[in-house]
Amino acid sequence: MSIYSPAQDWFKAPSGGERAWIGLALLWCVVLTLAMPYWHFKGKQNSTGESYAVEPMKFMERVDRFVQTNKVGEEMGTAVVEPSPGGDAYLQAQMWRWSPILKLRKGQTYRLHISSLDLQHGFSLQPVNMNFQVLPGYDHVLTVTPTEAGEYHIICNEYCGIGHHTMTGKIIVDE
Amino acid sequence: MTTGTIDIGLAPGDASRGAAAPQKPAGNHPAGALRTCDTTGLPVCLVAQQFIKLHAVVAVVFLLVGGIAAILLALTRWPAVHLLPAEWYYRILTLHGLNMLIFWILFFEVAILYFASTSLLNSRLASKGVAWAGFALMLVGALMVDVTILQGKADVLMTSYVPLRGDPLFYLGIILVAVGTLTGVFNFFATLWIAKRDRTYEGSMPLVTFGALAAGIIATVTLLHGAIVAIPTFLWSLDLMHQPDAAWYRLVWWGLGHQSQQVNVTAMVSVWYFLATITTGAKPLNQAVCRGAFVLYILFINLASAHHLLVDPGVNAGWKIWNTSYAMYLAVLASMIHGFTVPASVEVAMRKKGFTKGLFGWLAAAPWKNPGFSAFFLSLAIFGFIGGITGVTLGTEQINIIAHNTLRIPGHFHATVVGGTTLAFMGLTYYVVPLIFQREYRARAVARLQPYIFAAGIVLMSMGMSFAGSYGVPRRHWDIEFTGAQFSHGFDPGAHVMLGLLGLGGTLAFVGLLTFILLTVTAVFFGPSNKGRAMTAW
Ligand code: HEM
Ligand SMILES: [Cu+2]
Numbered sequence: 153m154s155i156y157s158p159a160q161d162w163f164k165a166p167s168g169g170e171r172a173w174i175g176l177a178l179l180w181c182v183v184l185t186l187a188m189p190y191w192h193f194k195g196k197q198n199s200t201g202e203s204y205a206v207e208p209m210k211f212m213e214r215v216d217r218f219v220q221t222n223k224v225g226e227e228m229g230t231a232v233v234e235p236s237p238g239g240d241a242y243l244q245a246q247m248w249r250w251s252p253i254l255k256l257r258k259g260q261t262y263r264l265h266i267s268s269l270d271l272q273h274g275f276s277l278q279p280v281n282m283n284f285q286v287l288p289g290y291d292h293v294l295t296v297t298p299t300e301a302g303e304y305h306i307i308c309n310e311y312c313g314i315g316h317h318t319m320t321g322k323i324i325v326d327e
Numbered sequence: 328m329t330t331g332t333i334d335i336g337l338a339p340g341d342a343s344r345g346a347a348a349p350q351k352p353a354g355n356h357p358a359g360a361l362r363t364c365d366t367t368g369l370p371v372c373l374v375a376q377q378f379i380k381l382h383a384v385v386a387v388v389f390l391l392v393g394g395i396a397a398i399l400l401a402l403t404r405w406p407a408v409h410l411l412p413a414e415w416y417y418r419i420l421t422l423h424g425l426n427m428l429i430f431w432i433l434f435f436e437v438a439i440l441y442f443a444s445t446s447l448l449n450s451r452l453a454s455k456g457v458a459w460a461g462f463a464l465m466l467v468g469a470l471m472v473d474v475t476i477l478q479g480k481a482d483v484l485m486t487s488y489v490p491l492r493g494d495p496l497f498y499l500g501i502i503l504v505a506v507g508t509l510t511g512v513f514n515f516f517a518t519l520w521i522a523k524r525d526r527t528y529e530g531s532m533p534l535v536t537f538g539a540l541a542a543g544i545i546a547t548v549t550l551l552h553g554a555i556v557a558i559p560t561f562l563w564s565l566d567l568m569h570q571p572d573a574a575w576y577r578l579v580w581w582g583l584g585h586q587s588q589q590v591n592v593t594a595m596v597s598v599w600y601f602l603a604t605i606t607t608g609a610k611p612l613n614q615a616v617c618r619g620a621f622v623l624y625i626l627f628i629n630l631a632s633a634h635h636l637l638v639d640p641g642v643n644a645g646w647k648i649w650n651t652s653y654a655m656y657l658a659v660l661a662s663m664i665h666g667f668t669v670p671a672s673v674e675v676a677m678r679k680k681g682f683t684k685g686l687f688g689w690l691a692a693a694p695w696k697n698p699g700f701s702a703f704f705l706s707l708a709i710f711g712f713i714g715g716i717t718g719v720t721l722g723t724e725q726i727n728i729i730a731h732n733t734l735r736i737p738g739h740f741h742a743t744v745v746g747g748t749t750l751a752f753m754g755l756t757y758y759v760v761p762l763i764f765q766r767e768y769r770a771r772a773v774a775r776l777q778p779y780i781f782a783a784g785i786v787l788m789s790m791g792m793s794f795a796g797s798y799g800v801p802r803r804h805w806d807i808e809f810t811g812a813q814f815s816h817g818f819d820p821g822a823h824v825m826l827g828l829l830g831l832g833g834t835l836a837f838v839g840l841l842t843f844i845l846l847t848v849t850a851v852f853f854g855p856s857n858k859g860r861a862m863t864a865w
């Protein structure tokens with residue numbers, strides 16, 4: 153009886169169906185526990201959390217340098233930048249824009265550095281729907297290899313003030 | 328099912344009666360501070376009763392505030408309606424999260440703790456003064472938070488991730504609520520202690536009280552995290568301290584945010600055991616198993632808060648994998664155990680009454696017209712099948728990449744904390760009012776329907792959210808048309824259908840919620856008194 157003190161000899165090992173269920177549930181938990189590292193090594197998409205401390209101003213300088221060296225055009229006042237394949241690419245989040253526009257090549261691997269100059273933001277790549285947290289003070293490095301050409305949008309999915317829902321950016325992947 | 332009395336499964340001379348009436352141990356009540364429940368025979372400490380009433384009433388008031396916010400949000404996320412302007416959407420979202428998840432739930436939980444430590448142990452409440460202090464701190468803090476939000480001085484959402492910055496009074500209010508709750512929890516611990524000291528019960532404490540104790544322990548650890556994160560943030564908002572680090576803030580904040588969910592789960596499971604007993608006479612099959620599962624919650628839940636940081640910088644993959652797999656699955660194990668033992672105990676009780684037809688004859692014959700039972704069983708089903716499964720899925724490293732901060736997240740937690748905890752608490756209320764307030768519900772036919780309406784609404788809304796989120800639709804986002812944005816993005820038309828489902832389900836859930844509040848308020852203030860006799864059976 154769950155609302156009265158139990159009889160004195162309540163401490164008993166489980167039996168019957170209950171025992172079988174606990175065994176099954178435990179087994180299932182073990183499977184899940186092993187699946188997590190397994191997917192990490194076998195899966196193709198992982199969130200390694202690779203990151204470095206960086207002052208927002210320092211990060212901005214690095215982005216500026218990156219843009220100056222690799223700029224290939226401009227769209228609606230935002231620089232279009234083509235990083236060298238295999239190299240570093242930078243993406244800067246600030247209230248309420250993502251910059252620059254990145255132009256990547258299909259099948260090439262990049263080290264994409266993302267950080268924020270002000271508040272926390274949410275990097276959300278659409279329509280593939282991949283999402284990462286962006287924090288001021290942290291250079292979040294994602295190793296990315298685009299597998300399909302096309303135009304992708306970045307939206308912000310961490311609340312960052314009244315303009316949050318207008319914060320969008322763009323990544324172009326060429327063949 | 329039963330007529331005249333409610334069914335707590337007590338046959339005369341039942342060996343498991345333990346401390347049941349007539350009480351063998353004398354209790355420790357001062358003269359005149361005790362009554363015996365005319366329905367259950369349980370002792371009721373009148374001081375505790377007063378505070379159970381106070382906390383429950385205030386809880387329902389905050390549920391109403393959060394509910395009004397809820398319908399505004401649902402009608403804003405429904406693109407065809409898009410009700411609120413942007414500024415008010417974020418403001419009301421802040422209000423909803425805090426009033427529902429924190430104020431409604433915490434006030435109700437303190438009431439549960441006071442009940443479980445007094446009536447079930449035949450003890451008096453440890454201290455009236457401390458109870459007043461805790462209650463006052465909580466209430467003042469909650470009012471400060473709500474006023475600050477409605478003045479537009481804290482549009483920072485419930486998580487208030489730094490460097491977003493709200494008014495100092497907002498943080499101070501939260502600190503007061505946390506300290507007030509801790510005060511209540513300590514009063515609960517103190518009551519357990521004096522009950523033990525005065526030998527008001529024999530042997531071990533009842534299972535429901537044990538569950539409440541587990542909830543109290545987790546709550547203490549949780550609220551300490553809250554203090555660690557809120558105090559520096561408060562000082563920073565006053566310019567007395569440097570800004571807390573964003574990643575540190577998230578780590579510690581989720582030590583509060585996630586664990587408080589485990590307080591809710593633990594309290595909810597205790598309520599399941601309570602309602603199973605009181606509506607069908609169920610007895611736990613094996614007390615050691617049930618208690619062991621509660622202990623698993625206490626030991627392993629803190630680490631699971633790591634799943635909120637699965638796509639964060641600042642913590643590495645090894646840390647993410649270790650904390651989310653090893654520890655989380657032991658807490659999952661605990662839920663899977665309760666998910667078995669609770670319905671199994673109901674099955675055994677029903678079969679004993681002769682409902683033995685087929686595999687599920689016992690379930691068909693269950694008291695589905697009793698809102699205490701239907702709310703409890705729907706809560707069990709929604710929490711287990713929708714909340715639990717989505718939760719384990721979202722907590723996986725890779726899947727989190729496609730789910731983080733999308734509507735899949737609120738889709739998950741509305742199945743746990745609303746379809747699960749809130750619905751279970753509603754079911755409990757259908758007994759709290761007749762037994763503690765000693766008032767009967769009116770419009771009983773409506774009350775019998777209410778849990779179904781609310782459950783259906785929440786399930787539909789949760790599905791709408793989850794599927795919209797699978798298309799990438801973000802949570803906490805006012806405009807998925809991106810009007811005025813530099814680059815416009817359009818979601819799959821399917822996402823719009825799902826957001827429509829969110830709107831419809833949300834509206835239905837709101838109707839269920841409002842019905843619950845109207846019925847309960849009417850019963851508390853105008854319901855026929857049942858003093859001196861057993862409550863009318865549901
Ligand atoms: C009638 C019932 C309810 C409805 C219709 C409802 C609806 C909603 C909606 C539409 C959102 C906004 C999602 C977004 O745009 O990101 C939301 C957020 C939320 N709801 Fe509810 N809700 C209800 C009840 C509850 C209850 C009872 C709780 C807690 C016990 C709760 C906890 C939350 C939380 C924590 C959030 C997230 C706030 C944030 O993102 O900061 N809701 N709800
Ligand atoms: Cu942003």
Ligand SMILES: [Cu+2]
Pocket residue numbers: 273274308309310311312313316317319
């Ligand atoms: Cu944002």
